[in-house]
Amino acid sequence: MTANEIGFSFIIIGLFLIIGKWIRVFSPFLQKLFLPSSIIAGVIALLVGPEVLGRIIGAVVSPDHALADGLFPSFMFDVWATLPGLFINVVFASLFLGTSIPNLKKVWNIGGPQIAMGQMVSWGQYVVGMLLVLLILAPFFGTNPLAGALIEISFVGGHGTAAGLGDTFGDLGFAEGYDLALGLATVGILSGVIIGIILINIGVRRGNAKHVENAATFSDQGRTGIVELDNRDASAEMTTRPESVDPFSLHLAYVGFAIGLGWVLLEGFVWLEAVTYGPATDVYLFEYVPLFPFAMIGGIIVQLLSDKYDRFRVIDRKTVNRISGLSLDVLIVSALATISIAVIGDNLVPFLALAAIGIGWNVFAFLYLAPKMIPSHWFERGLGDFGQATGIAATGLLLMKVADPNNETPALEGFGYKQVLFEPFVGGGLVTAAAMPLIFQFGPIPFLIGSTLMTLFFLFFGIFYFGRKKGEGVA
Incomplete structure (x- = not known):
């Protein structure tokens, strides 16, 4: 694959985004x-690619027809298949760059209930997924036990995490898990928005959604995703003069530095494992763990160094958001365009069963557990957790915007603080990345037991610690 082929492949991704x-x-x-435009673009690319258009042409016309592989030359498909694993590192390295790491006491006081809720739901997704696989899917459909981790990887982690684990799926002998995970991530986003809006309407009728009646409806331009001319703010700040170095170039370099630090950390753990317990126990975990969670840690390290030593504060969060947003859009389009429809079709029952039980668990947790775990404004705050647990963080933010448009509750602030003690572990963090290697090395039963204990811990902690604070004036 040449530089021209890679460049042309990016041009076509841009065309699909438009x-x-x-x-x-x-x-x-x-x-x-x-629905994000990147998902629409990715679905269109999938439809005109080898998996849909190509198969139709091959079956109806001829396998030798010029369009038997879809509209794309084979090199383009090869380039796209490598992009998700690359760009997920950029997305995770950017998570904490440009944001001052808040005091952990403040994080806990305001975001604590949502931390407990989010962790409980995420660990619970492993529990229901593993139970489904062990009791039904594995014995009756021959499903790989690693599929028990797919709900958390796809729903909370989203397309980025699912795509970033592509090599891990292959290394562990579960290559079909990649396509199943991306399919589940798409189901998660769609169901998160649709069911979330339904839950808001139910909340209005029951009197739980107290701020929706004051909600300002989205303008026509707001619904299309276009920012009104009168409300357009600068998407980035010029923290350096372009004649010295362009700010975008500098921020891209900081993201690369964070990824580099993450790579050094990961390689250090791989080496440490190889010279300590690995040879004696034949247990190797870090060689299966992808780079992106360590890229996130690298980003935290870079930000801490910046907070301490950079008196000019050259890292601008808005610029980092543009880099992260670009990377996520490219990731989603390329990942969806290269999904294998045949793999999902061959595993349709496990796919639908995992989607159904994952959605069911999230709805149950929101309706029946959130009121017991969150001391105040449980509906608005729990709705954000539901959105993130079913789709992605952006889904949670969207649902909170609808339920609490004027930020009259601590939902948005608590949701933001929650990420500090949430993202590094689940939802694409270290636990998400290590889940399948742990199942592979130690077996599904020990992982199920551990996940159950963690779910119960956060459930009881939320109920008996935060739940008892109702009426005490706490957030």
């Missing part, structure tokens, strides 16, 4: 779903 954006602009149905 098409996806304008389809959303003129589609009221997609606007109501608040």
Whole structure:
């Protein structure tokens, strides 16, 4: 694959993003779903690629037809297949860059209930997933036990995490898990928005959603995803003069530095494992763990160093967001475009069963456990956790915006603080990355027991610690 082929592959991704954006602009149905343009673009690329158009042409016309592989030359498909594993490192390295790491006491006081809720739901996804696989899918459908981790990887982690674990799926002999995970991530985002809006309407009727009636409806431009001309702010700040170094270039370098630190950390753990317990126990975990959670740790280290030594504060969060957003869009389009429909079709029952039980657990946790774990404004705060646990963090933010448009509750602040003690572990963090290697090395039963204990710990902690603070004036 040449540099020209790689460059042309990126150009076509950009073309699909433009098409996806304008389809959303003129589609009221997609606007109501608040579906990201990158997902629309990725689905279109999938439809005109070898998995859909190519198969139809091959079956109806001829396997030798020029369109038997879809509209793409084979080199483009090869380039796209490598992009998710690359760009997920950029996304995770950017998570904490440009944001001052808050005091942990403040994080705990305000975001504590949502930390407990989020951790409980995420660990619970492992529990219900493992039980489903061990009791039904493995014995009756021959499903790989590693599939028990797919709900948490796909729902909380999203497309980025699912795609970033592509090599891990292959290394552990579960290559089909990659396509299943990406499919589940798509189901998660769609169900998160649709079910979330339904839950808000139910909350209004029951009197739980007290701030929706004051909600300002989204403008027409807001629904299309276009920012009104009068409300457009600068998307980034010029923290350096371009004649010295362009700010975007500098921020990209900081992201690269964070990824480099993460690589050094990961390689250090791989080496340490190889010279300590690995040879004696034949247990190797870190060689299966991808780079992206360590890239996130690298980003935290870079930010801590910046807070301590950079008196000019050259790292601008808005610029980092643009880099992260670009990377996530490219990741989603390339990941969806390269999904194997055949793999999902061959594993349709496990796929649907995992999606159903994952959604069911999230709805149950929101309706019946959140009121007991969150001392105040449980509906708005729990809704954010539900959105993140079913789709991605952006889904949680969207649902909170609908339920609490004027930020009259501590939901948004608590949700932000929650990420400090949430993202490093689950939802794409170290636990998410290590889940399948742990199941592979120690077996599904020990992992199920550990996940159950963690779920119960956060459940009881939320109920008996934060739940008892109702009426005490705490957040």
